Amino acid sequence: xxxxxxxxxxxxxxxxxxxxxxxxxxxxxxxxxxxxxxxxxxxxxxxxxxxxxxxxxxxxxxxxxxxxxxxxxxxxxxxxxxxxxxxxxxxxxxxxxxxxxxxxxxxxxxxxxxxxxxxxxxxxxxxxxxxxxxxxxxxxx
Amino acid sequence: xxxxxxxxxxxxxxxxxxxxxxxxxxxxxxxxxxxxxxxxxxxxxxxxxxxxxxxxxxxxxxxxxxxxxxxxxxxxxxxxxxxxxxxxxxxxxxxxxxxxxxxxxxxxxxxxxxxxxxxxxxxxxxxxxxxxxxxxxxxxxxxxxxxxxxxxxxxxxxxxxxxxxxxxxxxxxxxxxxxxxxxxxxxxxxxxxxxxxxxxxxxxxxxxxxxxxxxxxxxxxxxxxxxxxxxxxxxxxxxxxxxxxxxxxxxxxxxxxxxxxxxxxxxxxxxxxxxxxxxxxxxxxxxxxxxxxxxxxxxxxxxxxxxxxxxxxxxxxxxxxxxxxxxxxxxxxxxxxxxxxxxxxxxxxxxxxxxxxxxxxxxxxxxxxxxxxxxxxxxxxxxxxxxxxxxxxxxxxxxxxxxxxxxxxxxxxxxxxxxx
Numbered sequence: 123x124x125x126x127x128x129x130x131x132x133x134x135x136x137x138x139x140x141x142x143x144x145x146x147x148x149x150x151x152x153x154x155x156x157x158x159x160x161x162x163x164x165x166x167x168x169x170x171x172x173x174x175x176x177x178x179x180x181x182x183x184x185x186x187x188x189x190x191x192x193x194x195x196x197x198x199x200x201x202x203x204x205x206x207x208x209x210x211x212x213x214x215x216x217x218x219x220x221x222x223x224x225x226x227x228x229x230x231x232x233x234x235x236x237x238x239x240x241x242x243x244x245x246x247x248x249x250x251x252x253x254x255x256x257x258x259x260x261x262x263x
Numbered sequence: 264x265x266x267x268x269x270x271x272x273x274x275x276x277x278x279x280x281x282x283x284x285x286x287x288x289x290x291x292x293x294x295x296x297x298x299x300x301x302x303x304x305x306x307x308x309x310x311x312x313x314x315x316x317x318x319x320x321x322x323x324x325x326x327x328x329x330x331x332x333x334x335x336x337x338x339x340x341x342x343x344x345x346x347x348x349x350x351x352x353x354x355x356x357x358x359x360x361x362x363x364x365x366x367x368x369x370x371x372x373x374x375x376x377x378x379x380x381x382x383x384x385x386x387x388x389x390x391x392x393x394x395x396x397x398x399x400x401x402x403x404x405x406x407x408x409x410x411x412x413x414x415x416x417x418x419x420x421x422x423x424x425x426x427x428x429x430x431x432x433x434x435x436x437x438x439x440x441x442x443x444x445x446x447x448x449x450x451x452x453x454x455x456x457x458x459x460x461x462x463x464x465x466x467x468x469x470x471x472x473x474x475x476x477x478x479x480x481x482x483x484x485x486x487x488x489x490x491x492x493x494x495x496x497x498x499x500x501x502x503x504x505x506x507x508x509x510x511x512x513x514x515x516x517x518x519x520x521x522x523x524x525x526x527x528x529x530x531x532x533x534x535x536x537x538x539x540x541x542x543x544x545x546x547x548x549x550x551x552x553x554x555x556x557x558x559x560x561x562x563x564x565x566x567x568x569x570x571x572x573x574x575x576x577x578x579x580x581x582x583x584x585x586x587x588x589x590x591x592x593x594x595x596x597x598x599x600x601x602x603x604x605x606x607x608x609x610x611x612x613x614x615x616x617x618x619x620x621x622x623x624x625x626x627x628x629x630x631x632x633x634x635x636x637x638x639x640x641x642x643x644x645x646x647x648x649x650x651x652x653x654x655x656x657x658x659x660x661x662x663x664x665x666x667x668x669x670x671x672x673x674x675x676x677x678x679x680x681x682x683x
Contacts, residue, residue: 135296136292136296154316155647155650155651159316159317165650166650167649167650185478187507189401189419190311190399190400190401190404190417190418190419190420190423191311191314191316191419191420192419192420193419193420193421193422194312194314194316194317194319194320194419194420194421195316197319197320197323197420197421198316198317198318198319198320200319201317201318201319201322202317213478214296214297216293216296216297216416216417216418216419216422216436217417217418217419219292219293219296220289220293220418220419220420220421220422221419221420221421223289223292223293223421224289224319224323224421227285227288227289227326228319228322228323228326235296
């Protein structure tokens with residue numbers, strides 16, 4: 123049985139269920155120094171999506187980058203209600219994952235992280251809205 | 264699935280209290296994300312979570328403390344937002360200062376040592392070769408792995424203290440031999456001997472290496488053997504700023520790279536050649552503010568070592584810095600104490616140098632407002648300060664920083680090292 127075109131296989135790095143509109147980051151982002159937890163905006167001067175709002179959206183990005191403090195910024199965004207709904211990544215990133223786990227522990231807000239392959243990433247990036255299932259399966263809607 | 268032993272399960276079940284149970288849940292979740300088969304024992308931890316990023320940090324440490332939680336391995340604390348020895352320097356919001364202090368106290372109450380330094384590897388007690396530790400703070404991670412031969416993955420906030428209170432870490436990533444293998448070789452090509460023998464090469468080379476390596480482990484070939492620690496520190500800090508480098512090998516200097524073959528574990532890798540042109544271009548990218556009048560000088564990111572202070576005092580050679588230029592030297596309270604014992608603090612203060620301890624000039628508002636460019640001998644500072652502080656920066660050799668500070672204007676006495 124073949125899967126419908128609307129389904130993208132993914133691995134649940136941090137499991138959780140959610141859905142949201144898609145925002146694509148063309149380059150890796152360090153959430154410390156690159157994302158403002160108060161406003162929910164990308165603030166990295168050199169990032170192509172500078173000024174983009176990530177709050178409540180399914181963020182499709184290559185990977186996190188840089189600083190140890192990114193975990194704290196994600197937890198703070200969860201506290202303020204400005205965190206993304208989910209991350210879809212090419213490479214697993216423990217610093218991003220730690221922020222998501224702590225956000226869930228402290229504020230009961232699941233922040234799933236799904237790892238996909240190159241083709242899956244392209245398809246996720248082309249979607250307008252994505253639903254994330256607990257097993258990491260993405261559904262385009 | 265991560266295989267847990269009876270001790271791990273007991274912690275999850277709450278035998279040591281609710282805080283430790285939460286910490287163990289987090290360690291296991293991250294171990295799952297890293298696809299670790301099991302956990303391993305650690306001998307120490309270095310905590311970055313003590314730097315304030317908002318109320319959530321306090322929420323976390325308060326939850327962690329429930330049940331009388333204490334660290335179970337020797338644990339050091341990274342820089343915070345406050346200089347407790349020079350509190351008068353702080354120019355920020357008082358609520359942020361109060362909450363930062365609350366966060367710092369929270370980590371002290373867990374039994375961590377109030378070291379407040381990003382360079383815990385400059386302490387007398389530091390991890391030995393082969394020891395497993397959990398360190399956060401990117402420059403400390405890269406130093407522990409590369410220079411000490413200790414083993415830590417690239418950890419971020421929260422997991423650092425969770426490991427410290429459980430004594431456990433995922434058996435994955437840079438803890439294991441396979442991930443420590445160099446997968447890209449950076450070969451230096453045709454540099455002048457003056458440049459190869461200078462302190463200014465290391466941060467610029469690190470900045471280039473980070474861009475080449477990304478998240479990979481690079482091996483550097485062509486540096487003179489037995490590089491001193493302050494150069495390896497600057498190299499790693501820069502590589503962890505321009506890239507996600509958690510470990511590098513400098514063949515002939517770092518302990519897991521007596522030969523290139525040892526660094527690559529005998530497997531084939533790609534090679535990138537780096538010559539003076541590419542290094543100059545990287546240096547120039549770190550000098551966007553060059554051409555502006557001199558406003559300030561910030562040294563010591565990562566925190567200056569005793570050796571770096573020795574050189575700084577020698578370069579000053581009894582001269583004062585120009586009165587219009589504020590000169591800051593970031594260091595740890597322990598290194599500053601040693602500087603005092605050696606009799607260098609008095610001449611430095613008399614010269615007009617402002618020491619900054621427990622924190623760093625690029626993460627908290629301690630620098631007095633200035634017009635013009637901030638010179639720095641740190642590629643990491645030059646990388647982050649424009650975004651963090653909104654200032655114009657220029658990277659320079661420490662020799663140029665000192666000559667400029669004394670002259671009150673930007674001077675370059677080392678530019679000829681960079682000729683082809």
